[in-house]
Amino acid sequence: MSHHTPFDSAARIVRHSALWQATVVGGFWLAGEAAVRVLGIPLPGGIVGLALVLGLLATRRVRVRSVRRGANLLLADMLLFFVPAVLAVLDHHELIGLIGLKILFVILLSTVAVMFVTAFTVDLCYRWRADHAHNHAEPLAR
Amino acid sequence: MPITMPSPWLADAAGRVLLWSLVTIGFYWGAKRLYRRWPRWWLSPLLVTPLLIGTIVLALHASYRDYIGGTRWLILLLGPATVAFAIPIYEQRGLIRRHWPVLLIGMVAGSLTAMLTSWALATLVGIDGALRLSLLPRSISTPFAMEVAGDIGGIPDLTAVFVVMTGIAGAAIGDLILARLSLGSALARGALFGIGAHGAGTARAHQIGATEGAVAGLVMVLVGLINVLCAPLLAALLR
Numbered sequence: 001m002s003h004h005t006p007f008d009s010a011a012r013i014v015r016h017s018a019l020w021q022a023t024v025v026g027g028f029w030l031a032g033e034a035a036v037r038v039l040g041i042p043l044p045g046g047i048v049g050l051a052l053v054l055g056l057l058a059t060r061r062v063r064v065r066s067v068r069r070g071a072n073l074l075l076a077d078m079l080l081f082f083v084p085a086v087l088a089v090l091d092h093h094e095l096i097g098l099i100g101l102k103i104l105f106v107i108l109l110s111t112v113a114v115m116f117v118t119a120f121t122v123d124l125c126y127r128w129r130a131d132h133a134h135n136h137a138e139p140l141a142r
Numbered sequence: 143m144p145i146t147m148p149s150p151w152l153a154d155a156a157g158r159v160l161l162w163s164l165v166t167i168g169f170y171w172g173a174k175r176l177y178r179r180w181p182r183w184w185l186s187p188l189l190v191t192p193l194l195i196g197t198i199v200l201a202l203h204a205s206y207r208d209y210i211g212g213t214r215w216l217i218l219l220l221g222p223a224t225v226a227f228a229i230p231i232y233e234q235r236g237l238i239r240r241h242w243p244v245l246l247i248g249m250v251a252g253s254l255t256a257m258l259t260s261w262a263l264a265t266l267v268g269i270d271g272a273l274r275l276s277l278l279p280r281s282i283s284t285p286f287a288m289e290v291a292g293d294i295g296g297i298p299d300l301t302a303v304f305v306v307m308t309g310i311a312g313a314a315i316g317d318l319i320l321a322r323l324s325l326g327s328a329l330a331r332g333a334l335f336g337i338g339a340h341g342a343g344t345a346r347a348h349q350i351g352a353t354e355g356a357v358a359g360l361v362m363v364l365v366g367l368i369n370v371l372c373a374p375l376l377a378a379l380l381r
């Protein structure tokens with residue numbers, strides 16, 4: 001069909017809008033939730049939805065450009081979705097004071113450890129693999 | 143008279159949803175604009191948005207029950223946000239194909255360090271019970287972290303608080319570590335931010351370099367996934 005009706009272009013605008021695409025992503029989430037309930041999968045519905053979308057993208061049944069903008073919208077404004085959960089501190093008065101300081105201590109020190117270990121491990125493995133690949137490649141090159 | 147009961151209750155609930163949703167979205171939008179104008183770490187929307195909304199809730203003498211009653215629908219949107227993580231994974235498939243063994247080892251090492259040091263340090267300062275469990279998944283992205291917290295017997299809401307604290311602190315700590323360690327690969331520089339400080343770390347990594355940002359974004363999602371998939375195992379171990 002080569003001729004474009006106003007309806008076609010309107011439909012295209014809707015399909016490319018971030019809000020519509022975010023709704024599509026929401027649909028996949030509902031499908032994931034439904035699958036978890038019906039099949040009794042011991043995983044969160046969101047994770048099953050993620051796997052579903054990844055599978056559809058990998059087999060090219062869904063094109064990236066038909067969901068990318070919606071996904072970016074949801075990911076860019078994720079802070080808005082968990083702010084209400086963060087305000088639970090209002091109900092936890094025990095966190096104000098010494099316990100709060102202790103928690104801060106745990107978080108700071110643990111984060112230093114996580115970053116140090118991660119960076120060290122990745123750097124070491126990366127260099128080891130690079131050397132390894134080099135040693136194997138050498139005889140072939142000669 | 144039971145027949146007239148639902149109508150004032152409904153009006154009340156609708157008003158609550160309208161008021162608190164508007165407050166939340168309005169302050170979030172304002173905090174984002176503020177940060178775009180003055181990008182300082184202490185003006186991060188991660189810090190400013192909850193502080194402002196908390197102040198309003200307290201100033202209006204409202205309770206958290208009131209507030210959460212009006213904004214629970216926003217938390218529900220973390221579900222679609224989790225699904226949306228499929229797109230960055232797909233778009234970084236080249237990175238996964240090339241470096242998956244290194245990234246996998248880094249993620250396992252980082253996650254184990256996060257869990258073990260949180261547990262050990264919490265025990266050291268005398269934190270135990272549900273509070274200690276809520277601290278364990280704090281280095282992964284919020285939707286994943288809240289899921290893991292629920293699985294292992296922590297309090298998901300508190301974990302969300304700790305995730306935010308980790309994000310704010312992590313961006314600064316990452317800079318300090320980068321200055322101390324001489325890391326030859328962009329892979330290590332990105333992984334440090336993505337595994338250590340999830341979304342906030344990824345934003346910082348994007349400022350350092352495009353490769354660092356891509357690596358951080360990818361490992362942030364993957365490490366969240368790995369943690370959720372391993373949560374039942376962890377729960378069994380903790381029981």
